[in-house]
Amino acid sequence: MDCFNLIPCSADQPHESDILLTQTLKRWAETEVMAKRLEFREDQELLIKPAIHQLFVDFEMQKLLFPEEYGGVGLNRPEVAYTLALSLEQVGRADTGIGFLFAVTFALCSSFAMDYNLNENLCRQLAPLFCHSGRRTIGSLVLPGYDSEIKPGSRTLFHGRSYPARAKQLGDKLIIEGSNLQPLNAGCDADLFGVLCLLEGSDKPALVVIPAESRGLHRSAPQTRTGLAASVNCELKLDQVEVVEANVVFRGETGWQQLLSWLYLGMSAVTVGSLFAAYEILREWGENRVIKGKNSLLKDNPLTASVMAEVSQELLIDRLLLHQLAAIMAGRGLEEPAQAKKISIAALSVVSQITNSAEKAINQAMELMGSAGYATEWNLERYWRDVKTMQLHLGSWELNKMDLAGFFYRSANL
Amino acid sequence: MDCFNLIPCSADQPHESDILLTQTLKRWAETEVMAKRLEFREDQELLIKPAIHQLFVDFEMQKLLFPEEYGGVGLNRPEVAYTLALSLEQVGRADTGIGFLFAVTFALCSSFAMDYNLNENLCRQLAPLFCHSGRRTIGSLVLPGYDSEIKPGSRTLFHGRSYPARAKQLGDKLIIEGSNLQPLNAGCDADLFGVLCLLEGSDKPALVVIPAESRGLHRSAPQTRTGLAASVNCELKLDQVEVVEANVVFRGETGWQQLLSWLYLGMSAVTVGSLFAAYEILREWGENRVIKGKNSLLKDNPLTASVMAEVSQELLIDRLLLHQLAAIMAGRGLEEPAQAKKISIAALSVVSQITNSAEKAINQAMELMGSAGYATEWNLERYWRDVKTMQLHLGSWELNKMDLAGFFYRSANL
């Protein structure tokens, strides 16, 4: 039985096209990724890269948001939230890291290709890459993190952090400077970066799109991480990088809130999909593992069943939240500032709830599976590492809560 | 600012009629209950009973589900889920106990007055009470609990528990026998009880509606509880109680699942409303209380703000879940057995999540308010006691999880 059918995902039925896409992705997940997992594990060449190519290029996912006139699929309306939630559930079930790559790529595109913020110049500039190149195109984001020293320029902070880079306007060009930039994902493979910059002479955040091949963009050696093998990361240095003004996709808080809302929706869907996979692994284990002392199956013992039930309850709750968030975002509220703020707060709350509960649930599933949960062979440990790693890329929950406090209590200077 | 506006409650706008009802209830909550709280605390005569009368009778809430031909409001379609969620949020904000009384009364009526299970005879029998008596009419449920001894007849268990009562068919009448029945609510005040019975010669659960004035129905002395002052409870004894066959409102699991789904939706809404109230109290505190050592307001200190943020996040998450559940139930799935099972599982998961998170959130709010959180004067402690008490009336989470395990893992004999 398809485990997705166990949980009502929303009141009204999904669109026909979404159902078809979901089925395609499900087939891809099972034949191209999950079936090959035991043999290839997390091998880049043999498993991850081919799978990414199919997803991004063959299934046209990377051009989802591009208007048709640029060769895209043209789903660049907020209603695409339903499509994103349903499809990334499937991708996340196959491989959390691949889902993460797509979620970020999608979020970056949403900052210039949506009907409410359509940036014709940039679409024209990037269409060849996304719609006609025939090769997978990965987008990455560079957002503010902790400072490793107190920067001189850090008088202007953004949500308590200093900007990863600074941009200077020169005619219709911008010159971008920054060092030790830590991209959210795929620093080594990304084709373009959306970098949050401080524009000289402005105190507004601006997202600048920088193609990876730009002169002056330097990459450090790859980093090793706990999980998300599909996202090979590194640090960036921006040395007098030059882009045209059209590459500034937004200025100010509203664009920021819209960007985060899409990013959070995508990461939520990937996490729910990964949790589905963990649930399936646990279910199979529970149906076969005998508790000898009790001569009963794991699933039939009240204590182990109660832990298994908690895993499924977390999954159910998380999925309801995911699709409720999708419905809210599809409601076009994002377009007006007041609503955008409110929705981005809901998105932050939802993605935090989902990633935290997934961490808890997979931890519990591993407990029940004992050493099998720890052995690579059973795959559960990979979802455990991947989901946790993705959660960390949301930023610290303690500090994200400062945004919630600002919204719900008008807290200041947090 | 109306705190309800801080959280998107669902994608599509509520119906006009629901908006009006919500506004009425909000006014009632603030003027008739919250404004009188400091003076009357939990006084039955001076606060609780008058408030109940207004809510049940003056606002016609008790006849919400009755078809118009019986003098009811006629909202007896699954779409009433939206109305229930929105209105009980308001009632729960005013008084958890009153909300609980209505949630159970509503659930009982939903077992015979919905368009998918309309019981004409019973509606005719009860209309005078609910629609024409002019006095508040409270319904109560008697569901299986723990056994205090191993009953002889307990070979036939219902979800691992023995039936509170047994019914024997005599012609078109039923004779009901049972002792030490513990109603869910208002044992002392209820006008009718829905008692889950084992029908002689059947192994299906049956809900039998028993008017409180039936001969042979005896009440024990009132019990004292931690909270829910509006629900004065006691034990019941059914000694050869006689009802007509029409009072058997359902036989079998599906009716049971429909009943629970409505009960859980109502209790979820009441809890969310109570949590809203707790959030408002905390917000006021956070805006006035100075942390002297820091010379900052509680809301502006990162640590206290992070705890406050968790309270609001729980509220946001819980409200999204509540309205997602309402949307799912409004989708008419409840009518068919397979769907009813799936929806009742979702309802159980949601109400458990909401009541557990509310317990956690209010505990945290009290922590921040110190002794003020503990003093009756500030009201928070009442919501703390009430919400916890209502959670306990859901039954043990450990054992409720056995139903989830059965659904998600096909676990057996739990």
Place this chain on the structure above:
Amino acid sequence: MRTIDDFTRPREFVSPIDDYFGKIVRQWADEEVIPNRRRYDEDWQEHLLIEPAFDRLMGKLGLQRVLFPEDLGGWGLGHSHYIGSASFRLMEEVARADTGMAVAFGVTFWPLIMICNEPHLNRRLCEEIAPIFCQTEKAVFAANAMTEPQGGADIENMEILKGSTIQTTARLEGDEWVINGHKLWPTNSGGICSLFGVVCTTRAGSTDLNDFAFIFVPANHPGVTQGAPYQKAGMAADKNGDVWFEQVRVPSYYRACGPGDDFKYFKEVISFGNLGSIAFVSGALLNVYEIIKNFCETRYYRNLPLKENDALAGILADLARDTEIIRILGYQYARMLDRPDLYGKRWSEEIVTKGRVYKYFACDRAIEMIGKVMNLMEASGSDRRWDIEKHWRDLKIVQLWMGGKQLCQMETARWFYECDTL
């Protein structure tokens, strides 16, 4: 048959009087308190049921005298090497019956610690005050008047505030202190207090530690007014109310330890306050274990006693686990207070901080665990007759008082991570 005495205590740390007095207090609890405690909530104003039980414990059994030197009618615990472990056991046993009574009982010693404990025993004040407690068979209550309006537990935030936020003043006129101020919430106020230990300042707003003063004020002195008790979520046996001091005059030697030392040794009171808090939690949890064990042996699911259901047993196990751990921590901390020679001064930042560490752990676990136990009991968890919900309501204030969790966290971080600005 397993009992609460099967929970581990570090044998090496148990006090010599532990066994004898432990038995006496347990018997008192079983006979005088546990049968009546579920009616205490309605007795929160009059104390008609509560007062006689207190008289027996503190007056007749004489536990209110333990700190004073033997020659003044006390038991000399104050200068013993087992004040921590001995008082832990006593408070644990009282809390097993009623946390509110344990708080009222334990807090009575707070002001007395300032003058009865070595090395700061104040002989003259002991001689003056001992008779109030030692020459009566009635319960006598003392209170620490600390918290002030808009203050919360700021005053206990000693490391940072150094008393600078104290509004209550003491002015020396000749050989008398003249005290003015308004205090909120002291345990054992609300009319029952006989002796106040007043936290005040000799110069408002000063951060000079010499200005921090701890002065004794008999409650019957002119100018002292106790307000009516507040209505609370629980803890009926512990009365809290407003206290006003208007031009109250006491002899100058009523100051506990003098400039500088008042501040220094007041931190020892906080250490004992945290020790007490852990004992209250431990005692309540031991009783919760007794109650739930009985409940799960006499209630059935699937025709088996609840304790035989693996899922419910998981909750029972967690309760036993947390009780076991909290009790061990309590005795470890008691030992740390008993043996400053091994662990450091009772008023040192390290010892004060570690007390807060164990206290906020114990309270967090207890509130969460009892919540789960209530849930396991279903509707009975909220039924007064089972006394569990009472422990749940009573313990909550132990979690809230003395600054609550956040202050504990800040002091913990400050000490372990050497933070400067928290």
Place this chain on the structure above:
Amino acid sequence: MRTIDDFTRPREFVSPIDDYFGKIVRQWADEEVIPNRRRYDEDWQEHLLIEPAFDRLMGKLGLQRVLFPEDLGGWGLGHSHYIGSASFRLMEEVARADTGMAVAFGVTFWPLIMICNEPHLNRRLCEEIAPIFCQTEKAVFAANAMTEPQGGADIENMEILKGSTIQTTARLEGDEWVINGHKLWPTNSGGICSLFGVVCTTRAGSTDLNDFAFIFVPANHPGVTQGAPYQKAGMAADKNGDVWFEQVRVPSYYRACGPGDDFKYFKEVISFGNLGSIAFVSGALLNVYEIIKNFCETRYYRNLPLKENDALAGILADLARDTEIIRILGYQYARMLDRPDLYGKRWSEEIVTKGRVYKYFACDRAIEMIGKVMNLMEASGSDRRWDIEKHWRDLKIVQLWMGGKQLCQMETARWFYECDTL
């Protein structure tokens, strides 16, 4: 400047060799392991980096000899009154550097406990086996071959199963045992084991405790086959694999303690297994404290070091709190094993159960806490360079092994609530 040595240990329980050997092992950790450990994950098969560090610790420093009697080249810990507290400190220091190494190191003692500890010291076997460990400067590993296919940790579920599920058999032929069976996952297998302690039965399916047998099998004996190591989420320093015993013959006196006693004293191994688990958690948490303290002093938010942010400091406080508590519990349990005269036999149901209580508490807290610390570090929490994610991955298996949480809960409930059917 605050260090990990500021976390409380019950002074009275610390062993006489604690200070001296603690320092030696810490130096070894700082020099030999911590600089290289982040490269261990890729070394999981070859152990090119790991093996030399083991040789220094176990062979050259000689820690693999500690249990054996002095006259056989050991340090005599086995018959000392501080085996618990001494080994706790040693394992804690190793775990601070690498939990995987600590596990491989600690588990080497499991089979030896059966023959080196009083009152069941087996002199003849010690004489035979001691040279393997005492006459070399190379690290020598021993393993307990316990878990079997479809068995999980059932075998450790002693109270219920009484060995009845053991599939590995030992048949006495003349004066030799003939052993047949298949074991999974023993720590220190996967090719590196020199000596197996094989849990087997002399009569398959028997619940007669006399049939439970613990027999030593040198890994180089004919018929013993070790499979390749499994790939795991972490713990590269600890190799696990399949082990097959086919018609393996050993002298009859290779049985550790004999009928009945093998079963009885094997429970002592479980007690030490739980003590070790707590030490691994404690050591890892101490290092997490060191790392996060450094991180929060060198990373900034709002132009302040992270540790000066109240909200983040709350997480730091909770980490310090749990570390402090787990360490105290560890030493308390070590003391309980050191002093059976005060606390009961090491193999008694009470001591075995209480070990499980502290162990599952420690593991639960550590996994949750380190998860929060990683979250505080944001993306750096998953960055190999900070070594936190390594501790997180490594500790997880400590939580899973020896039956995992659920078995601990059931044994806890069974003992504290006298359950019959769990």
